[in-house]
Amino acid sequence: MDIETTAGTTFSRSSEAKALATRISGELIAPGDAAYDTARAVWNGMIDRRPALIVRPKDAADVVATVNFARGAGRPVSIKGGGHNVAGHATCNDGIMIDMSLMRGVEVDPEACVACVQGGATWGDVDRATQEFGLATPGGLISDTGVAGLTLAGGIGWLRSRHGLAADNVRAFHLVTAAGERVTASADSHPDLYWALRGGGGNFGVVVEFEFALHPCGPTVMFAAPIYPLSAGSGPIRFWRDFLADKQDRIGSLCEFSTIPQSEDFPERYWGQRCYTLAAMWAGDPDEGERVMQPLRELGELAADFSGQMAYCELQSLFDTLMPAGAFRCYWKSHYLPELPDELIDIALTNAIEAPSDNTLSSLWNMGAGTMAVPPEATAIDRRGMAWMYSLDSVWEGAENDTANLAFTRKAWEGSRRFSTEGRLYLNFAGGSDEGSGLVQEAYGDSYGRLSRVKAHYDPDNRFRFNANIEPAAT
Template identity: 60%
Template sequence: MNNLKTALETLANGFGGEIFMPGDSGFDDARAVWNAMIDRRPAIIARCRNTDDVIASVKLAGTRNLPIAIRGGGHNVAGHAVCDEGVMIDLSLMRGVDVDTVRRVAIVEGGTLWRDVDAATQAHGLATPGGLISDTGVAGLALSGGIGWLRAQHGLSIDNLVAADVVTANGALIRASADENSDLLWALKGGGGNFGVVVRFEFALHPIGPEVMFAAPIYALDDGPGPIRAWREFLARHGDRVGSLCEFSTAGGEDFPEKYWGKRVYTLACVYNGDAAEGETLLQPLRELGTMVADFSGRMDYCDVQQLFDTLMPSGDFRCYWKARYLTDLTDEMIDLAMQNAKAAPSDNTLSSLWNFGGATARVPTEETAFGDRSMGWMYSLDGVWSDPGEDTANIAWARDGWTASERFGHHGRVYLNFPGHGEDGAALTRTSFGSNYQRLVEIKTKYDPENRFRFNQNIAPEA
C-alpha cells in the first residue's frame, strides 16, 4: 500500500498537502466526518493544499483505477465525503475567500465553510445564500441546491453560482461559466459532486445586514396546530421576503422555563430578507399566536443568525439519519402528520421541520438549472439525531416511516438530495428528483466523467 503514497508524491513532484494511509498516525481523525455513524476506510487520504495537489490526486486515482470521494466540510449526512478502498480528496486546507466588491462576487475555495464566506462578505455588507449551519461545507451544500435563510429574495445557493474552476476525471483543470463550458456550469447547479472536484467557486453577492430581523417564537406541541396554520397563511402573503421553517424539537436547558423541559415544541423561525426594522414590524404577528414557551426573536447580526443552529449539530457527536421530500402544498393533514411524527420521535435530539418556498426560488425556470422544477411550495425534513448505537434501528425507522407517510403530500416524488438518508434509495430516487433534466445530466456526466470516477454522491451514472 505504501507505493500509493510514493506514487502520489512522485506524480505531484512533491505533494504540498498531507497524505494519510491506513496505519498512519492521524488516519482515523482524517477519515472521520460529521455523522458519527459513518465508518469508512479509504486506501489513501490526500489532504490537498492547492489545485496542483487536487490534480495529482485525481490523476493517481485514474492510474490506479480507484474511485474518488470528495471532502469539503464533511457534513453530508450520508457520508459521501469518505469512501472504502478509494481516494479521499480532502479540501479542508483550501478555505480561502476573496471578495470583489466592484463585481460583487465572492471567490471561494473548495474546502471553505459557510462561516468563512459569511465573515469575509459581511465585512463589506454583502452576502450570498448559504445554509443554516455555519460549519457546513460550501461545496456539498451548494452543488445540490443550497437552501438557506435568504432564499425568498435571492434564491438558492446555485442561483448565485456564476462560475467554477473544476478538476475533471482526467485531471484537467477547466473553467465553467456562461462563456466557457456552460454545460458544466448548468450541471453544477444542482447536480452534486458528479462531475469533478470544484476547487474554486464564484458567487454573486447582495447587500445584506449587518443587522437582520430574526423571529423565533416557540409554541408547545400540546397546544395544537393553530400557530402553524396561521404561520402558513402569513407566508402565503409574505413568502417573497421571508425565509422560514417550522422546526419541531424538544425543550431543555435554562433557555426554557423549567415546566417545559422535556416537552415537545415547535419554533416558527424566520429571517426577513430586507431592512431589519421593517422586518421586525412585519414578523410581529407570528409572536402573538398564543401562549409562547419562549421567544428568541430580535434584531441581530447576520453572522450570528447563520450560527444559531450550530450547537444543535456538533461535528462527530451524534449519529444521524435525515430524509426530506418536497411538498406541493402544506395542508392541514400534512401539518397534523408532522406534529404526530414530532411527538413520536424516539430521541430528544431529533429535529423535524417544514420549510417554505416561493419568491426568488420559485421564479427560476425548470430548464435553467440542473436542480429542476421549482413549483414545490414546501419541504418536509425528518432529521433523526441520537447518540447510542443500540438505538440506530428505532431512529432510522422513525425517519423512514415518517418520510414514507408524507409521500401522499409529495411533489412528483422529488426530494432534496442533500438530505438523502444514507443514500440507500439509489438511482431511482435520483432520477425522479431530477425529472426532465435527468437525461441531460447523464449526457454531461458521460462527457466529463465517463468512467464514473466521482460516484460517492447521489450518483448520475454515465452512459455505458
C-alpha cells in the first residue's frame, strides 16, 4: 500500500541539518534523534515513512526559511497539520516534513465574526476559542483533526447544512509558496489562488494562517443519535432520507454504519451486532431541534439512543475516542452522489454486513443546502449538486489483514461508482497515495485544467506533491 518513494539519501547531522538549524528558531528533528519516530508518525497506523528532516516552525519566517532550504537542496516538502489525512500525505520518504504543531494560535474578533487560525491548529483549538463568544465555523467531526488539511480539501462538518463547507468560509489564506514568497490569497488578492485553495488541497504552498467567517452557534446544540440494529433493515434509513428533504438548511446529518461494542452503554444482547446511527445536529434553537428531530428516534426498536442537548464542543469531540492516533490501519474511499436511491441504501446495508473488520465504518452523508448553494465557479469543487456522499471507512488491526480489507473497500467502492456525481469524490477520503493521477483528475473534473495552471504558476516544480496531487500545466 505505502509505495510512495523519492530518490535521495538522508541528511547528515554534520552538514545539511546543521545548515538548516541556523536558519530557523523552531525545532529540527533528524533521523536518529529521540523524537524522530514520534514526530514522523501520523494518525493512520498503516503509514510508515521516513522524512530526511522534520522541521517544526515557530512562525512564518521559519516556514519561508525551510521552503527555501528544501528548494536549494532539491527536496520535496510534505506538510503536517493534524496528521489525520488517511493517505498519510503529511509525511514523506526522503523529503522535508514541515510539522506545523507549534503554530496553533487562534484569535477571534467577535464583532467582525472572524477567526484568524494558524496553520497547525486543530478543530478543537478553533472550537474552544470561538465558543467563548457563541460562534463557530464549519469544521470536522473529530476535534484533533488539523484545520489545514480538512479545509483545503473542502472540509465536511456538522454545520454544512447551514453554512457550507469549511473551505466556503475562508475569507483569506496567508501562505508561503514554493518560491519562498509570503502571499495573501483572497477574493481581492491573488483571486485565482484563492479559488484553487478552496478545495484544491495542499498543492500550492504552506498555509500559515486562515481567516474564517464565524456564525452564531451554541454553546448548546441538539444532537440526535438513535442507533438501530442492522436487522431493522432499510426502512428507518429511507424515512431519514425523506425526512431531511425539507430540512436540509438546518440539519447536518449522516447515517453511519458500525459495530456495537461490548460496553455497558448497550444492552448485552446487541454486543457485536452491526448497526447504524442516524446522527444529526440541528443548526438553531436546541429546543426546537429536539422537537423537530424526535421522529428519527421513533422508527423501531433501538439498540441505544445517545440523543440530547449538549455543548457544541462536546459534540465536536464525541467521536474522538473511536479511532485514536496510530491504533488502527485505515483505507477510506468515497463518492459524491446527486441523490440517494433505494438501491444504493440496500447496497450500503450489504456492504456494512460484509465488511471484514468490526472496526470499519461507512456512512451516507447528507451534504445540506448550505453546501449545495455555493456557486460551482466559486471554488475548485465544481459540482455543488452533490446532495449526498457515500464513504467507506475501512479500519482494522494487523498487517496480515491488509489484503482482505483493501480488497473489500475497493470492491464496494467500484460497486457503488455508477451512482456517483460524474466520478466526483471527497479527496480527504480518496484512498491511498498509489491511487494515481487519473482519480484526481476525475475528482476535480472541469476544475482540473484551471487548477493545473494555478499550480504551474505557484509551484512549477511540484515541490508540494505529497497530496492529492495536481500536476503543473506545461508552460
